Amino acid sequence: MKKITSVTNQTIKDILQLKDKAVRKERQEFLLEGQHLILEAFRKGLVLILLGTSEALKHGAIQKHLDEAKEVFEISPSVAEKLSDVVTSQSIFAVCAMKKPAIDLDHNILLLDQLQDPGNLGTLIRSAASFNFKTIIASPNTIGFYNSKVLRSTQGNFFQVNLINEYLMKTINDLKNEDYIILGTSLHQHAKTLEKVKFDDKEKYALILGNENKGISPELLDMIDININVEMNDQVESLNAAIAGSIIMHKIYVEGE
Known part of the structure; x- marks a missing residue:
């Protein structure tokens, strides 16, 4: 040695x-x-x-x-x-x-638009693994999947999902061609409350989460099929991106069983 x-x-x-x-x-x-x-x-x-x-x-x-x-x-x-x-x-x-990137088109997908907080990304990787989102696709300007803080916060779940960097305009167009329903989480668009959205296990969903401060990029908003708002106490302005994303993924997972 x-x-x-x-x-x-x-x-x-x-x-x-x-x-x-x-x-x-x-x-x-x-x-x-x-x-x-x-x-x-x-x-x-x-x-x-x-x-x-x-x-x-x-x-x-x-x-x-x-x-x-x-x-x-x-x-x-x-x-x-x-x-x-x-x-x-x-x-x-x-x-x-690094694992060779591959998109699992048989399962739901998480899309990340310019996310910057390593703790948020690590939490979302863990939640995606927990709730059967087999692939995470992040815009090139999202914090790196292999950032040391991200790796530590995943607690090993990092290895259970496919991690890909790609421009989201192209990705969403490709996913629409594969019959994915695009879910958004914009605070500035008309939204359905999560409670009123019903998910079908026969459908495939791609969930977009935006930047912690700016939200989803304007050019992606018109590509959203269903915009979702997570119900909460009206004295709270908004949820952390990782928490909101995890709640939505959990509901999709539960209703898809």
Whole structure:
């Protein structure tokens, strides 16, 4: 097993570049931190390089998968600190290959328009996995799926859905051709209350959630078939995007059973 003790090691420099969205896209690789996420990545066969301190690599669950990584490096605590994005690190990291993007046209789809909060995106990935939305398609200017905060907030559900970046005008036109019903969540358009919308398990739905501050882009509004408003106390102005989206996906899931 190779050892790396210096933060200026070229391998470490190359791995640190994966914290940049453009580099991740170019290499089609991303950096994971933490035992739970890394074990999920091993189960999907995505781990290319495993790095950890001597103590972290000795953990039984990790030990079982050492032979599955193309390369394994024992790193010093100082290198682990350099790689880490959290206050209390488990000192275990993996460089992983991105899954090839694929749209599941047999299930409901979540569309994200310029979402910027990593916590919101992480929550929505978990909810999509929970409520059988097999694909999430985000506009190119949405925060990256492989952002470290997004990855941590998904709690491993990240690997259960197809994650795609695409321009939503094109995507929605394609989905309409596949007989999807486009659902919107605009606060500035006439909307049906969620309680009054009935979902049919014989239909396919694509739900659009907009930017936390600006909402859904104007050019997408005319493409919406049904605009939905989630009922709530009238003293509250609006719901968090992740909460509203999760509530709607849950209702679609329940009524589609």
